[in-house]
Amino acid sequence: MEGIYAIWYRDMTKFFRDRARLFGSFTMPILFLLIFGGGMSGTMKSLIGSGMNGAGDFNYVEFVFPGIVAMTLLMTSVFSSLSVIQDKEFGYMKEILVSPISRVNIAVGKMLGASSVAFMQGVMMFLLIPFLGINYSIVSILQVLPFMFLLACALSSLGLLIASFLKSTQGFQLIVQVLVMPMIFLSGALFPVNNMPSWMNVIVKVNPVTYGVDVMKKLMIDVESLSPLVRDAMGLNLSVFGRQVTIFEEIIFILCFTIILILLATISFRRTNA
Template sequence: MATVEVAERLQPPSPVTRALIGIFTLWQRDLLRYWRDRTRIAGGLAQPLLFLMIFGAGLSPWMGTLGGAPVGPDYLQFLYPGIIGMSVLFSSIFSAVSVVWDREFGFLKELLVAPIPRWAIVVGKALGGSTTSMLQGLLLLLLAPFIGVRLQVGTILLLIPLLFLLAFSLSSIGLVIAARMRSTEGFGLVMNFLVTPLLFLSGALYPLNNLPTWLTVLTRIDPVTYGIDAIRRVVLSSAGVPQPVIDQLGVTLFGYPLNPLLDAAIVLALGLFLIVLAARQFARPD
């Protein structure tokens, strides 16, 4: 009987167990690297703060009240959710650079020959980048009292999954590109070319209503648009902005205003599609 018990304990874990262990290990590795790199945390906060001070403080006196109503938000309150989304955007996209570093230093080759499926590597990296980017965005919630936004506990609990879903989709975009990159220089060049239109077409810095038709189409293709719209609707609702004003400043699709749930569903669908695409990229021979 004892021999049988020892043999059962020595049996290799099942494929599902190996995949889960691999996902958790990669997620934990990225989280520890983020926590130990205080310069990365500080640098991730510096750029959003500059945007708030330059765009927010500089343009707010000229913009007045948005939404055409005295009870509408000022430009600084409108910009604040966009800056949170911008922080998640930069952190998520560039978190995939770790894949390129791992390839250059040989760690990725060890992962690819490890007894775990390659899709588990992709999911682990995506979850790691999503978690660190979500935390980076949550740090900006500390600025809410200075912006004039009152965040309640329920609001924060709503923002956490929204930030995570946005970060997950954007991390998946980074992984799709990083899967075929051989140098950090090439990855940085492609990312800089990609991030700028994603940011400026997302509505982070200005409302997306009354735009030319061709520009409206581009903003609706941008996945960041729906993530920032969901964050903005939750934040402005918590700030006491009436729902008609929020709908006027928010994103519409085929003439109908969206809501945080629909925005989240669109971002989630895109994230799942991209993670499958990234897994297919990693499954090809390196």
């Protein structure tokens, strides 16, 4: 635990000392929030139909905000794993690998550092709620916080696994940029993904961000107050193999995803950095 804490503490210290990184990471999420939340609000309402039961009071910004928070978690978690490659370039990783700390503890420490940074930035997004004209209950926000940290751990594990195979920051940034954008757009974070082509629907269903976004929307939005037609139109009835998935099943999937990727990252550390 001391080794895990030392690695976690180092990453947290680097984060708080880098103010440009602290505020710069909010640029894209806020931009997406303004474009999709403000620009598409009227369009989505007209597509749903103002006469449809439950659509008149539907707020698209309220729908898209949990997706924006999930996008913040994704981008921050994955890009925070860049510190692994930086540690390789400056020789810090070699010092850790020759220490008595096990590879599992190294991977867990790096994962917790990246996920803690992502979690804090995700929580800071909630400061925008009073300025967006949306309203979430305190209970729903408190319920979603533990899941946000779990999702950040899962996405940090993905970034850690990618970083464990690479040795240059340029290669990492290129691969992550190619990976992150499809994960965002094919997750239901910004618009419904329930009418995708069959081949694209497969990507949607294996995308961990899809389940993360769905859980956050179910916890934060009063889904029961919307009519079934509105829920279907906005993709709030996520189903796999024709069966609607529950929040518990989605949490189990995210948890298993995290465990598998952290084990794979540990194996990669042993092979490439031993």
